[in-house]
Amino acid sequence: MAIESDVLVIGGGLAGMMSALTAADQGVSVRLISYKQSTLRQASGLIDLLGYLPGDQTPVVSPYEAIGALPAEHPYAILGTDRVRAAMDRFDAAVGYDGAGTELNTLVATHAGGFKPTFRTPKSVTAGALADGGSMLLVGFDPIADFDAPFAAAMLSEAGVPFEVRGETLPFPVEQASDAGIGRFAALIEEDPAVPATGRSLRETIATAIGALAGDAARVGLPAILGTQESAAIIAELEAEVGVPVFEVPMGPPSMLGSRLEAELHAALDAAGVSMELGNPVVDADADDRIDAVYVEKNHAQVPYAAAEYVLATGGLVGKGVGSDRSQVYEPIFGCHVPQPQDRSEWYDDEVFGTHLFPRFGVEVGADLRPRTSNGAVEYENLRAAGSIIGGADFAKEKSGSGISIATGVAAGNAAAEGVA
């Protein structure tokens, strides 16, 4: 016997969650199994669709139009523009991000003073778009080394942004251990304790200090620590005091924006009746032409799970959906074929920022998203892949990670649900 569902999604990242949500749309029973918390916590929380074409340094303006210029093995090229667009619509319906309905990229400042083209932004980030044009004040906090506001402002000015940008650093009004992480600051801002020195709350104290610095800035950017779960009310409170729009600058891990997106998607999955399990990996499978069951390893015990259709959304090299050792690159659960050069020295380029092959490692799929063997045959009738387990894209360079996850996730979820019927 096994724990059963119609569709079993393996992997709880953006691709897995979108697969599960889409499959549940069609009324089948869906279970999502995730080894660890979603890697969204390591991600910016922005939704990039396609920021750069391979080998091109110019940001893409219209990603849907640019899909036509991608190589044939790219996941977007395999799906085709219409399915990518439909998937983004499904994301827009599920999550309250800005940009729904628009087809153009927007440039957003990063916490190191760079910028990147992205497609959908959390509402708290939108006012920081570079195209906005209003003069910008970036405010960092002394103990948060990850966001050096004067440095970020200087970098943006250097890059030639079409507005004035200034950076200031404030002490954090509540004293913290010197190694406190950004999650701690986010939790404090959410909790909003009284600050003895000012006799006011933490948020009021911060707002007053920012107000005194704002001058004629048309908008104020703070590191993305304005609450762990809910930033809208906190931002509104700050804006009321500062008098201009306040926005969050996306930060590195642990990413509050990513963790809020994870929570929002979990709520959507829960509302859709999806069963979810976190904490243990899928390690093995009973399979022939079809997969009969997979095994979740709970320490030494292997617990069987069976479904009619499976979605493999275990991530790439970072998420450990793709494994590697000194001689080969492989897909660890089902042993799906991963194209790779025989000679290890071809996996990478000698230049650090050169064009490496390894980011493109992953399984090969057809338009049906079923992984293919080395001679192009379907690996398993009831297995589809989604997200960065699929090879053929260098998402970090292209700024296409979230978009590929959403596009292939929705397509795989749809196909799996149809497979059940």
Next chain:
Amino acid sequence: MSDAERPGFAPTQPNTGTEFEPVQVFPEVADSDLRSGADSCYKCSTCDVNCPVAAVDDSFPGPKFQGPEQWRLHQRDDEHVIDESIMSCSNCMRCDNACPSGVPLSQMHNTARAEYVNEQMSHRSVEYWRNRLLSNYRLSAWAASKAPRVANWMLNFGPARRVLEMTLGITAEREFPAFATETFRQWWRGRGGAATSRDRAKAARQRRGLDEEADKKIAYFHGCYSNYNTPEVGRALVRVYEHFGYEVVVPKQGCSGTPMFANGMIDDAARHKDRTLAGFAPELDAGYDVIASCTSCSMALRQEYPELFDDDGIDALSGRTYEGIEYLRIHEDLPGALAAEEAPDDFPDTFAYHAPCHARNQGLARQAIELFRHLEGVSVEDVGESCSGISGTYGWKQEKYEASMQIGEEMFEHMESAAGTTGMTECPTCAMQMEHGTSYPIRHPLELLAAVLTD
């Protein structure tokens, strides 16, 4: 030999050509060597964000320090002893499933804590003896069970509790849980033990149209709490399993070790482990799977045993231990069984459910919620992801009580705003905390299952 002494090694001219052959600097190591775990940490600090203690205690440096950073420092030289803050880790193990890189954080914490307690903490200190007393709960409970009514009165007698707080640092804020007048094992023996269970399971198999000789048998690890405090949970487990045609046996057993690991009392834990291993060995040989009703007990047997001990038989025990409802989900059609039933008249029907941290790591955090959706007329509402804050013995320590209640605050608030006024959880100490914070009665999912499925 260090890299710098290696012939031909010139750090300013990295060898990036095709002649580069990666070398393995450290030999492949097995089992309890923690180096590979420490090396896997890339310092993203997601674990720190998930740590309930770090969230309320600024002085606690968090799991990233307690685990990989401290391990590295400690390897370096003898000067870097284990930092005493390891005693503020509550062993909730949330950092384990927060880590995207597979660092065995709780194993590192347990190892460091055991070393701290064995080698650095004074064995004459009040803290040491208080912690030993708390973690050897089984011994106190055994003594109390000899005269449960007297014990219940004495242990909640105000002046006595204040003395206990002043002398030992056991908080007087909490109510001691009541000891049952009949332990689970007394009930089990009085009912006829394994022989009765065999007959009842056979009758159930007959009734269900199964092969009368079908190989359905489990060995129950009841742990201390279901034995001494909540025998109703143990009785529910037995009834539910017999209902599905399983013969139950109840081998001799020690404490699972959960409170001992959390207090660094590794030698005490090892003694109890020996008793459990000896008790369950014949049943494991005979093909019985091991079932626990407490999610911290199942966590200890499944994860901490193989991480901390290397006895023969540990892997067999660990590999065949399951949580009570999880096992039935694998082998029986529980959703179907519940869909065919209605909410029982003599049991609450609306629950505020809290998932214990240790259930979370076993992938069971949503089990009760999702399972009881199949039962008409019953609502089990999740009160959120927060930790209850008590973490076994942690919240019983006078100096940790405030932090424990601060951690629990979110859960209390969510329980208050949930529809039900009965709590539900699998963990005995989470149940204590839920009751302490809300005054709700707290039930175990197996009790509801028994009320629905059995007479």
